[in-house]
Amino acid sequence: MASARPLAWGRLRGVSAILWSAVVSLAAWLWLLLAQGMFWRTDVRLPPREEPEVWPPVCVVVPARDEAAVLPESLPSLLAQDYPGRAEVFLVDDGSTDGTGELARELARRHGGLPLTVGSPGEPPAGWTGKLWAVRHGIGLARARDPEYLLLTDADIAHAPDSLRRLVAAARGGGFDVVSQMARLRVESLWERLVVPAFVYFFAQLYPFRWIGRKGARTAAAAGGCVLLRAEAAERARIPDSIRQAVIDDVALARAVKRSGGRIWLGLADAVDSVRPYPRLGDLWRMVSRSAYAQLRHSPLLLLGTVVGLLLVYLVPPAAVVAGLAAGSAPAAAVGGAAWLVMAGTYVPMLRYYRQPLWLAPLLPFTAALYLLMTVDSAVQHHRGRGAAWKGRTYSRPESVADEA
Missing domain, CATH: 3.90.550.10 (Spore Coat Polysaccharide Biosynthesis Protein SpsA; Chain A)
Incomplete structure (x- = not known):
């Protein structure tokens, strides 16, 4: 009996950690949905304007x-x-x-x-x-x-x-x-x-x-x-x-x-x-990784924050669903499922814009994991002195956008 109690307590703590991670992820998605400039909408298009009488050169x-x-x-x-x-x-x-x-x-x-x-x-x-x-x-x-x-x-x-x-x-x-x-x-x-x-x-x-x-x-x-x-x-x-x-x-x-x-x-x-x-995946990988670390100002701290953020926001929801079902924790599975649903829902307008099937929406965590790996690879290449490579040129330590701005 004494040995069973620590096992049960450890399992309870594990379920609790999964649940709270899912709660934080759901809160993040609700904030993104409501407070991040409606980023998920795809109706910001070139506005129709009256044509000028004299067209400029x-x-x-x-x-x-x-x-x-x-x-x-x-x-x-x-x-x-x-x-x-x-x-x-x-x-x-x-x-x-x-x-x-x-x-x-x-x-x-x-x-x-x-x-x-x-x-x-x-x-x-x-x-x-x-x-x-x-x-x-x-x-x-x-x-x-x-x-x-x-x-x-x-x-x-x-x-x-x-x-x-x-x-x-x-x-x-x-x-x-x-x-x-x-x-x-x-x-x-x-x-x-x-x-x-x-x-x-x-x-x-x-x-x-x-x-x-x-x-x-x-x-x-x-x-x-x-x-x-x-x-x-x-x-x-x-x-x-x-x-x-x-x-x-x-x-x-x-x-x-x-x-x-x-x-x-x-x-x-x-x-x-x-x-x-x-x-091919390699073509897309090079497109993203050549500038991902520059976007983070070549900062290890920003890289760490990005990795943690991607894990929490994109990967915790499906992980909570799987872990919650496996551990018999309905709340963890439900909260994780709600976060995953909000995530997929915000992705649907972009899939429609690109005329893609909507079954791709629940796969966004997988794609986010790929982007996480691409970002880490971008940092690794930078610290190896290869920097941003494109069409035969390599910029070993280019200035970041933030430094230029």
């Missing part, structure tokens, strides 16, 4: 490094913009080895449309990331045309024919210095279905779109695939020089513009799509 800047595989799908969509004002495209060939620059010229000859200029800045000097060095060169070429707006867009982004005019109308009508759309990423393979919608969901959780466009709000973010930037605001915020080391350059740009007094807007895109495939 726009220059499109496209940094491109080894993009021959995706350029035939993306570049013709830019050249085919039906923008009523003066517009032209500047593609900056950032040291490509696959003929990106010549392919761009051939596509322009074949498709016509907006004028295209192909430039090359050479290798970036110390203290610059390759993309931002290319953007700097493109903006320098564009300034000779005296544009009112710059559209910074990636080489893997395809735009609907009216994309540019809608962006300009929204910026003019709303008085925004930055109007950015998060392109709809490709979702075809199994791993893309599991990882990609969650990537946008986690981003919106960190940077609720409704807060970004609100006057006086501190939250600032943009999506680098599609950023319409007022040229005057770029000069005022010293873009891109002031963020030249930022690996997460889109968020750094938005913070620099907001810090200099500008207004920004970010939402989900209806007709701006990424054509870059990420068919």
Whole structure:
């Protein structure tokens, strides 16, 4: 009897720990649901605006490094913009080895449309990331045309024919210095279905779109695939020089513009799509891990907090259900199930936006576990001196977004 009492007491303590962990997780999810800017909603889209009587001149800047595989799908969509004002495209060939620059010229000859200029800045000097060095060169070429707006867009982004005019109308009508759309990423393979919608969901959780466009709000973010930037605001915020080391350059740009007094807007895109495939888990792993630790300011304490937070918020609910059922604790299983239900429910709108089956919603804890491992791997690679590696370049110790902002 005496030996049975410690066993029973130990089991009771274990069930109690599971129950209280589930209670904390449920409380966290209720707070996220009600107090985190309704991050889970997907109806923040480019607002319809009255078109201006006189359309301002726009220059499109496209940094491109080894993009021959995706350029035939993306570049013709830019050249085919039906923008009523003066517009032209500047593609900056950032040291490509696959003929990106010549392919761009051939596509322009074949498709016509907006004028295209192909430039090359050479290798970036110390203290610059390759993309931002290319953007700097493109903006320098564009300034000779005296544009009112710059559209910074990636080489893997395809735009609907009216994309540019809608962006300009929204910026003019709303008085925004930055109007950015998060392109709809490709979702075809199994791993893309599991990882990609969650990537946008986690981003919106960190940077609720409704807060970004609100006057006086501190939250600032943009999506680098599609950023319409007022040229005057770029000069005022010293873009891109002031963020030249930022690996997460889109968020750094938005913070620099907001810090200099500008207004920004970010939402989900209806007709701006990424054509870059990420068919294998390794492709997605590299995409996330190259910048995850930079997002945490390269801080071991923030990394520890992130790991604990992901475990508590995303992994405790299903663990509580399983452990509660195994231990015969209905309260632990019920509370864990409630937290899991809220989690899955907040994920449903993003799955609908990506036109994915809703049975993926309960699998969000599995995807969160993958992101946890990717984040830890990002920190490991950083401390091994490999830093953020992308397309043959490695930035051993890039500045974090927070440091740039």
